[in-house]
Amino acid sequence: MAEKFDVIVVGAGMAGNAAAYTLAKGGLKVLQIERGETPGSKNVQGAILYADAIEKIIPDFRDDAPLERHLIEQRVWVMDDASYMGTHYRSEDFNKPPYNRYTIIRVHFDQWFNKKAREAGVLTICETTVTDLLIEGGKVVGVRTDRKGGEIRADAVILADGANSRLAVKAGFQPEIKPENVALAVKEIHFLPQETIEARFNIGEEEGVVIEMAGKISAGMMGTGFLYTNKESITLGVGCMLSDFKEQKVTPYELLDRMKAHPSIAPLIAGSEMKEYAAHLIPEGGYHAIPQVYGEGWMIAGDAGQFVNGLHREGSNLAMTTGMLAAQTLIELKVAGKPFSAANLAGYKQKLDDSFVMKDLKKYRRMPEIFHKNKQFFTTYPDLLSKAAQTLIRVDGVDKKSKEKEIRKSFVESRSLFGLIGDAFKFWRAVE
Ligand SMILES: Cc1cc2nc3c(=O)[nH]c(=O)nc-3n(C[C@H](O)[C@H](O)[C@H](O)COP(=O)(O)OP(=O)(O)OC[C@H]3O[C@@H](n4cnc5c(N)ncnc54)[C@H](O)[C@@H]3O)c2cc1C
Numbered sequence: 001m002a003e004k005f006d007v008i009v010v011g012a013g014m015a016g017n018a019a020a021y022t023l024a025k026g027g028l029k030v031l032q033i034e035r036g037e038t039p040g041s042k043n044v045q046g047a048i049l050y051a052d053a054i055e056k057i058i059p060d061f062r063d064d065a066p067l068e069r070h071l072i073e074q075r076v077w078v079m080d081d082a083s084y085m086g087t088h089y090r091s092e093d094f095n096k097p098p099y100n101r102y103t104i105i106r107v108h109f110d111q112w113f114n115k116k117a118r119e120a121g122v123l124t125i126c127e128t129t130v131t132d133l134l135i136e137g138g139k140v141v142g143v144r145t146d147r148k149g150g151e152i153r154a155d156a157v158i159l160a161d162g163a164n165s166r167l168a169v170k171a172g173f174q175p176e177i178k179p180e181n182v183a184l185a186v187k188e189i190h191f192l193p194q195e196t197i198e199a200r201f202n203i204g205e206e207e208g209v210v211i212e213m214a215g216k217i218s219a220g221m222m223g224t225g226f227l228y229t230n231k232e233s234i235t236l237g238v239g240c241m242l243s244d245f246k247e248q249k250v251t252p253y254e255l256l257d258r259m260k261a262h263p264s265i266a267p268l269i270a271g272s273e274m275k276e277y278a279a280h281l282i283p284e285g286g287y288h289a290i291p292q293v294y295g296e297g298w299m300i301a302g303d304a305g306q307f308v309n310g311l312h313r314e315g316s317n318l319a320m321t322t323g324m325l326a327a328q329t330l331i332e333l334k335v336a337g338k339p340f341s342a343a344n345l346a347g348y349k350q351k352l353d354d355s356f357v358m359k360d361l362k363k364y365r366r367m368p369e370i371f372h373k374n375k376q377f378f379t380t381y382p383d384l385l386s387k388a389a390q391t392l393i394r395v396d397g398v399d400k401k402s403k404e405k406e407i408r409k410s411f412v413e414s415r416s417l418f419g420l421i422g423d424a425f426k427f428w429r430a431v432e
Contacts, residue, residue, distance in 0.1 A: 005029050007158060009032040011034060011159075012039035018324045019301055020117040020122040021113070021116055034126045051100050053316070056324065067103075069206055070102050071099075076214075077213045079214070080216045082386075105230060130167060131146050139296040139341075141297060162304055174291035174292065180241060182283050186238060186278070186279045187226075191232060191233045210229075213238075218255070236260070283307075293305045301326045311431070325351040328351065366429050371430060388407045391403050391407055
């Protein structure tokens with residue numbers, strides 16, 4: 001292909017589609033390359049869509065985007081093997097349009113998003129893998145693909161190729177991803193009749209519930225579980241740090257099986273038909289794991305740049321926002337007639353720093369290391385909390401003051417007084 005483009009976008013996930021769409025709307029000539037059969041066919045997500053991010057790119061997305069349910073209730077469960085202790089927040093305010101969060105099925109959503117990009121003028125080629133970046137005189141000038149004679153030139157390349165960007169590693173833009181900076185998540189989609197889902201979760205048509213889970217669900221590893229209601233299915237999954245999986249010798253699938261058999265989860269999926277199983281990496285190294293994200297003729301957006309807020313389970317919105325900001329940087333330079341040099345692309349980093357993306361990741365910069373080194377948050381505390389709740393709730397002739405004393409004793413015996421104070425401080429440092 002001798003044709004030259006303003007920009008080549010690698011990947012048709014959330015970041016790639018956001019970047020390609022924004023660039024085309026800004027009048028740039030864009031080629032998007034996706035290795036999957038169709039956009040989204042390789043993508044795995046729970047999935048919650050955060051309206052704010054897509055709304056900034058396609059304000060009227062609600063008109064035709066494939067949305068499953070808008071979320072009206074958020075549950076957070078801390079679990080031991082037999083029970084959960086949690087908070088449920090449900091509000092009628094979440095039940096009034098414009099809705100803020102939706103469940104989606106990624107394969108449908110990505111196809112819709114890519115169609116919007118193509119309608120805006122993007123040329124998308126699927127079933128094509130970018131194998132290398134073309135670099136001349138230290139500048140990225142295009143890509144090489146697995147197609148015959150597949151060298152294509154452009155003034156800039158946006159790498160939106162997802163977690164563990166092989167292209168960025170190969171080009172020396174970032175080091176190999178470390179197992180302690182990436183989670184391995186597995187998920188399943190279980191089909192149930194719509195009425196069954198609505199009865200089980202006490203929700204109306206189009207209303208949805210999300211359950212975030214922590215504690216022994218991760219078998220002592222740093223990780224969390226999740227369950228989301230779609231229209232006629234339930235997505236559930238669990239993810240833990242890859243380094244922990246290596247040490248614990250538990251397979252992700254075993255973990256998911258245990259989760260599905262948990263007495264609080266099993267009734268929610270009883271009688272369902274499992275139709276999809278998938279495993280995927282989630283970059284969860286946080287702020288300190290973010291690599292250099294721009295250079296001579298290249299930029300990185302989305303998971304490839306480690307833009308994931310693991311604590312709040314936000315990834316797709318960071319991917320869309322970083323894709324959009326990368327595109328906006330290029331549009332501004334093109335309009336000003338400036339080259340896509342590293343010095344000029346530094347504007348992308350400035351935009352990132354000014355956005356919620358970097359502000360949030362910076363806020364939680366200590367979290368990955370603290371949680372990684374303090375597994376008691378995933379093991380001891382869920383047990384202690386569960387036992388404390390049982391002691392308080394059970395009516396057995398023991399007076400309440402004695403019960404409180406017993407609870408205090410169990411905490412001190414497990415962690416010591418200094419240990420408890422230290423843990424409270426560490427927890428606060430992780431989330432402050
Ligand atoms: C189990 C799970 C649950 C999640 N739940 C949520 C959630 O509820 N909410 C949320 O916001 N986020 C969630 N995330 C995170 C979210 O999925 C990601 O942050 C988001 O998909 C990142 O988008 P992306 O475009 O950067 O990468 P991706 O969506 O992974 O897209 C990358 C694309 O690049 C393509 N590609 C890769 N290499 C090449 C190549 N060499 N040539 C051509 N194409 C290539 C891939 O095929 C893929 O289509 C979840 C992730 C997982 C794994």
